[in-house]
Amino acid sequence: MLTTDGTGRLADILLVEDNEDDVMLTRKGFQRAKLKIHLHHVENGEDCMAFLRKKGSFATAPTPDLILLDLNMPVMDGREVLAEMVQDDALNHIPVVILTTSEDERDVLEMYKLRCSAYTTKPVDFNNFLKVVQGIADFWLTLVVLPPQR
């Protein structure tokens, strides 16, 4: 059973983010919120797809329970990742939460149309950011029933 307090199985969360500082802050966020998880990280969309398909250096990667996806990344951005995941039958069941700076309405609409599970923005204030992280964890890892592991 999936728990965040360490008593059960730990969730595998894949963070797709190119900004190192943001990665660190996200890690801190989960720490601060006392959420015990396995946080995996890739820097761009291309590595994300490789991770999900267990290609190359990611041969032993687990299938994530949840993906936190940034939008603007080099090489392959969040939009392209989502578009590809939706087409792939092996991958399109994994919940994807967009976690990004952009509040642009068009981005929000586009991502929901590509069937992201949720869209959140990153607040500047760290405490607020903690609340977002806590919120995501509470909802996706505790409240919601996730798709069964294949």
Added chain:
Amino acid sequence: MSDEWISTVMEAVPTAMVMVDREGRIARVNSEAERLFGYSPGELRGQILEKLIPFRFRRDHSVHRNSFLAKPEKRRKEVGRDLFGLHRDGTEFPVEVSLNPIETEEGMFTLAVVVDITERIRQERMFRMAVEAAPTALMMVDERGEIILANSETERLFGYSREELVGELVEVLIPLRFREKHVGHRDGFFKNFQTRLTGEGRDLFGLRKDGTEIPVEVGLNYVETQGGMFALAAVVDISRRKQLEENLRQSNKLLAESNDELRQFAYVASHDLQTPLRTVAGFAQCLKEDHEGKLDEETDDYIRRIVKGCERMKTLINDLLTYSRVESRSRPFTEANLNELFDEVVELLGSAIEESQGAVTRGELPTVEGDPTQLLQVLQNLVGNSLKYHGDTPPRVHAKAVKKGADWIISIKDNGIGIAPRQHERIFEVFGRLHTQEAYPGTGIGLAVCRRIILRHGGRIWFDSEEGHGSTFHFTIPEHQILCQNS
């Protein structure tokens, strides 16, 4: 025909008639002829006809008279031949004459019907003068398509002298590729007279003598004269207008591009600027929490200030974004019911109203043509300001509308702290503020956005205020928008 019968007829006719015998002597005249030439009754009988003709024409006239008698047939003396009659008092007047041979018991006579065409000549001259003086190129074209008349403006526009044009087919002024079609149009026009502005929606061109083409607009009318039906064409050189249209098109294109660039810039700015912001704020806070209790008050304060600075920067960035989006993200104009929008604002500001124990009311507001979202922003901003900048008494805000010509003037009055007149321009500036952050928080972009929105709607925004005695903000908005939106 009996004598008496002829007399009766001649008297009954209101035109001058002169009956002349084989020798050219006046056998009979009617009283109209006597009146026209200024003779008393009976004075003309037996006189030679040439008495009624100016001296210089007499010899030629008798020659003509004889040739007519040699081959008598009903004839109207051709138009264009200057014929004159000589009055008894020596003055001359222009006439038109028609000749009719008459066989009577007493022999062959010629009946001349004489019409005084002074008035007609005068009118034709006035017409010609008008045509000549017109600042537009005017031409008269007959049913066969030949140019009969061209004014000096036509000469100037096309580079021909009128002598070169008269008698030519009008197609000589039209580029080769349009000529055939034009002949068809021309025929159609004469068959079906209708005043028309030709070329609407189509590009028409004229051909100058030097071979260059000019863009033109042509107005057609028809004129009825003694000589038949004619088309009167007014030709206007529209090169300048076309140039202006082209300039406008270019300007609009540049504007659209500029808007696109601005939108791009705003997006990038908002995005890229916030990331390092988050880094600074985030780690500052981590610092703080990691060293909870272990830091001295001063360091604590530094960190607090760092984070607050970042927050503020983020708000500024967002506000800038909003400002830049007024033009680029605007929606096409539709129906905006200001009553409904105002009521929505009151609902949105519900908590602010409650907290300040304020009262927000309105009179009857109009429905105008505009962008409802943006107008909502304006109202929210103005009412929000009125609620925010209150003094010791709870805020009272009232909105009303007055019609002035094609515009509505909307006024939002409050009983707040007021604004000194010398601060006028400042408050509409981007980031222009009059108070410190502590006293009244805000970024100072609200009114700048309002102004931009109102300008976009073709209105003005201003205020009346006195320090300590409240403010009234006014803005105008036309009931209907005239220009098209190009966003």
